Amino acid sequence: MFKKTSTLCMILLLGASLAACGGNNKANNAAAPAGNATTPTTEAKTETGYAPKELKVQFVPSQNAETLEAKTKPLEKLLGDQLNIPVHVTVSPDYNTIVEALSSKQVDVGFLPPNAYVLAHDLRQSADLLLQAQRFGVKDETGEPTEEKVDFYKAMIIVKKDSDIKSIKDLKGKKIGWQDVTSSAGYVFPAAEMKKAGIDPDTDVQGITIKGHDAAIMALLNGQVDAVAIFQDARNTVKKDVPDVFEQTRAIHFTTPIPNDTISVRSDMSQEWREKISQAFIAITEDPEGAQIVKDIYTHVGYEVGDDSNFTPVREYAEAVGQKIK
Structure with missing residues (x-):
């Protein structure tokens, strides 16, 4: 039987230990955190932050991970073509693993849902909001999509x-x-x-x-x-x-309504590269081929510049269920 209280306690304890040791949940070869656990992300330090020489992107699929592994390769190429550096896209077993990977600088970019973003940004101070996803709205009565792009879901x-x-x-x-x-x-x-x-x-x-x-x-x-x-x-x-x-x-x-997912970057990313990465994701979804790839992987149909204030309700709901975010 699943006991939520125990699980939440474990997460809070893990939050403390993760800051020191950089581990979180079980992973396997097919769904491991991006990068070798003992090798930091390849990067070049600048006066204004970090400029990656290769970009490591990670996300948790909302459906069967095995069916999506092959679809990450086209996204790698599209992003690589936009940024002119190698890109590696990997699937993580859970969002806490991505939060920790951002904290330990094993991952540069994470697709984070609202609560994971708040955890990474507010509590761990390891990630900043870059973009917020857009999806087509959904009709309550039928579950069918609307033609309107929205920045929330339910x-x-x-x-x-x-x-x-x-x-x-x-x-x-x-x-x-x-x-x-x-x-x-x-x-x-x-x-x-x-x-x-x-x-x-x-x-x-x-x-x-x-x-x-x-x-x-x-x-x-x-x-x-x-x-x-x-x-x-x-x-x-x-x-x-x-x-x-x-x-x-x-x-x-x-x-x-819940704010849509984020594309978040490690907190020490340079402003220059934040802008490059933002422009790359937006450009990909404006191209029909790229838009379909992103939609297949994560049901996103576009991106807009993120606003942290949109996530105030997320913070309130997290506190309501006893989750520490500060």
Whole structure:
């Protein structure tokens, strides 16, 4: 049984130890932090910050990592062509690993969701906001995308169509599938809103960690859990394999809007290279080929210059579930 309180304590303890030793979660050969753990990122120090001679980029996929490994190569080439330096894009097993990799300077650029960005920026002071992603909006009723690019999304809690769970208050005593506790859509925002409704996500439900929103949906369909917290509308990620997924499930709750994911850079990156990297990502999404690659990897359809004040609600929700960010 997943015990959220224990997990949060472990993360807080890890946060302290990571600052000293640079480790976090388990990784394997297919999903390891970028760069060798004993070799710092190749870089040239300047008076105004670090200028990478090769750029190391890392992200956590919202779906099966194995299906995305091959898609990172085209992104490496596109970024390399824009920046005129070698680029290495790798997949991380979780966001805490990216935060630590940025802190230990093993990674230069991280795709960080809102809560992981706040953790890296506020608590670890190891990353700065560069860009905020844009996605197409999603219709609550159908899960279909709109034609409007937006800088926010929602989390949702879904159950099977024939479930007796009608609202989040009915989750008491049920099994719910969470993502990592730093996942904004997969834990923080749904858990905070459960607390507002009088349901303690630590003690009133049996939480089970599931890696990947697509895997969470499959766990729900297979009867392993009674409900899952996912980003809106992650059901589209399994529609190819389960065409009637929308008919088999229904949403019982949508959260308040969540700021879209960030592209964050290590905090000592030079201003010159911050601008180069920003321009490179924006240029890639303005090209049809590049836009499709980025969309396939991370469902982003564009980027805009980030504003840290957009993440104030994220800080408030993190505190609501007991996460230390300062």
